[in-house]
Amino acid sequence: MGENRATARRFVACYELFVECQHREESGAGSGECRPGHAVLDPIDVAAGYVVSAMAISTGRAERMITFALDLHLRYPAILTEMAQGRLDLQAAKILASQMATVHVDVLEAVQRQVVEEYLAAIEGGVRMGEKAIRGNVDAIIARYDSNGIRLRRQEAARTRGVRLHKGVDGMSSVSAILATEEAAVLAEALDHRVKDHKYADAQAAANAQADTANPDTANPGDRAAAGEVEDYSIAERRADALMSLVCGDAGLAGAAGRAGRPGQPGELGAGVALRPKVTVIATGNHARDAGGARVEFTRSGQAALQALLDMLATSDGATFEPIDPRIGAADDARAALKYRPGAQLARRIRLRDGTCRHPGCAIPAEACDLDHVVPFDHADPRRGGHTIEANLAAMCRRHHRFKTFSDWIYDLQPDGTLTVRTPDGSTMLTRPSGPLAEYRREQAHAETEAWTRQQRRSPGPTGDEKADAEPTFWSRRASRHRTERRNTERRNAERARTYDPTPPAGNGTNTDATSASTGAATDTTPEKAAPASATPESASRWWARNKPHHSDIEKGIRALLHERLDELIDPPPF
Numbered sequence: 001m002g003e004n005r006a007t008a009r010r011f012v013a014c015y016e017l018f019v020e021c022q023h024r025e026e027s028g029a030g031s032g033e034c035r036p037g038h039a040v041l042d043p044i045d046v047a048a049g050y051v052v053s054a055m056a057i058s059t060g061r062a063e064r065m066i067t068f069a070l071d072l073h074l075r076y077p078a079i080l081t082e083m084a085q086g087r088l089d090l091q092a093a094k095i096l097a098s099q100m101a102t103v104h105v106d107v108l109e110a111v112q113r114q115v116v117e118e119y120l121a122a123i124e125g126g127v128r129m130g131e132k133a134i135r136g137n138v139d140a141i142i143a144r145y146d147s148n149g150i151r152l153r154r155q156e157a158a159r160t161r162g163v164r165l166h167k168g169v170d171g172m173s174s175v176s177a178i179l180a181t182e183e184a185a186v187l188a189e190a191l192d193h194r195v196k197d198h199k200y201a202d203a204q205a206a207a208n209a210q211a212d213t214a215n216p217d218t219a220n221p222g223d224r225a226a227a228g229e230v231e232d233y234s235i236a237e238r239r240a241d242a243l244m245s246l247v248c249g250d251a252g253l254a255g256a257a258g259r260a261g262r263p264g265q266p267g268e269l270g271a272g273v274a275l276r277p278k279v280t281v282i283a284t285g286n287h288a289r290d291a292g293g294a295r296v297e298f299t300r301s302g303q304a305a306l307q308a309l310l311d312m313l314a315t316s317d318g319a320t321f322e323p324i325d326p327r328i329g330a331a332d333d334a335r336a337a338l339k340y341r342p343g344a345q346l347a348r349r350i351r352l353r354d355g356t357c358r359h360p361g362c363a364i365p366a367e368a369c370d371l372d373h374v375v376p377f378d379h380a381d382p383r384r385g386g387h388t389i390e391a392n393l394a395a396m397c398r399r400h401h402r403f404k405t406f407s408d409w410i411y412d413l414q415p416d417g418t419l420t421v422r423t424p425d426g427s428t429m430l431t432r433p434s435g436p437l438a439e440y441r442r443e444q445a446h447a448e449t450e451a452w453t454r455q456q457r458r459s460p461g462p463t464g465d466e467k468a469d470a471e472p473t474f475w476s477r478r479a480s481r482h483r484t485e486r487r488n489t490e491r492r493n494a495e496r497a498r499t500y501d502p503t504p505p506a507g508n509g510t511n512t513d514a515t516s517a518s519t520g521a522a523t524d525t526t527p528e529k530a531a532p533a534s535a536t537p538e539s540a541s542r543w544w545a546r547n548k549p550h551h552s553d554i555e556k557g558i559r560a561l562l563h564e565r566l567d568e569l570i571d572p573p574p575f
Helices: 002-026 043-055 059-074 077-084 090-099 105-124 131-145 147-160 181-213 221-227 235-248 253-261 306-315 344-354 398-406 436-458 464-468 474-499 509-530 542-547 553-570
Strands: 162-167 173-178 278-282 295-298 302-304 320-324 370-373 393-396 410-413 419-422 428-431
Touching (some): 002 077, 059 077, 059 090, 077 090, 077 105, 090 105, 090 131, 105 131, 131 147, 278 436, 344 393, 393 398
Antiparallel strands (some): 410 419, 419 428
16 A cells, blocks of 8 residues: 555656646746747656656656656546555556546546446455456446447557567567457468468478388388477467568478478578668678677667578578778768768768667667757858767657757767766766667777786786886886896995995905905995895896796605606616
């Protein structure tokens, strides 16, 4: 019940936010002047932007929340009241509201009151109905008051008919279709017939394969066909094959056994079917570098492996290839930058980089978006700014394009495509491009960073006075090491020169020799004793620290064993 009350409070807050945005838009946000019609923003778009900023959800979900909040306040107050009391959950409220969407306003109050009362009475009586049963009960109540409302709702539902493609992950994509019931029945019947044909062809192929290796007099054909069946090949996979077969055709159903990794040869497309899919290959042009990093992207269905591309080319009528240079600004041109409309190559790069609309929370594909100048293009003098280059263009759906142009939100685009959006209340949102070109760039940058980290672990940077080198190389480290060694040598020579006294003290020769010997000893040892720790080879040279000789007990044992064996061979015992 607490969750239901919290949900009701969120919808009340969404409604109040919409009313405030509507009031600001109608008053012109204090501008004091009449705005043209094309500059008027939908309050739902403005409110959705604030909801996205506050709740970190998608734009579509935010718009659905605000729209449902309006319906609850303006059409279904009885549903909102029960939600606020905790008696009605969100899912049930949406089902009841959707069923009453086309009920005439004159009878809506009576219909919704009876719908809510009967539903709550059933819940309190211990009856748990599914979605289909709930919709059936609501339609029965609507038929008593407004039978035309059900017919209108079904007419509006027919407008949702369509087929949509969605780029998926792991090399897969989804195709969703909303069809009329009779159309779906025809498609289902056709798929089932094609599945049966494929199953029969598979069984025949398996039986023929076993007949070649087994005795045809003793083998059971039915057992041979069953043995050739792949157990984990589901009906859904078979329907996918059947759908492609219906669209592309089959040269012969005998080739169907080669699909989905089953024994046999890959099925060929039907005669006269010419498929030339558009393939985008993102690569630098450096064959050594791109050997394992080139990216294969199908325009409408997403990324695919190189082997999948080769398999497709082997069974299709070829493809149209589009090479893309991934470097930032590779398609920019000085003269084209002063024109308002981007060229085809630049437009394609922006859509490949962004993937979707760049407004926070919006997921409309970039192919259906406008290309917006983040810094507005100066039509009076294009040289002053707003150039048509990659670093100033972003994919925006038409609605958010208008929103950016006429709202007081601030947009800032970085050269790599990162977009920062600041709302009037001070909130900041960050969106990064999600297209294949941006993903390729991030993968390459990550690989280069890892390679640099590995190189630094093998050969760390200089220390002390050598920190001035931002990116030390072998030669800079070598020169620094030599400078340190020369400086240490000069310091030792200076210490020896100050310690050595060329005039011997007075006395006999023995004393003189002894004195000289002691002086020489002092000359030899004193500087070394007085020298700081940095004068030792280990501290004077980092190369020496890395390559100094070391003594290993294992190595000593091996050498002793070798010497012992050699002595036995050279001087064997008398027996």
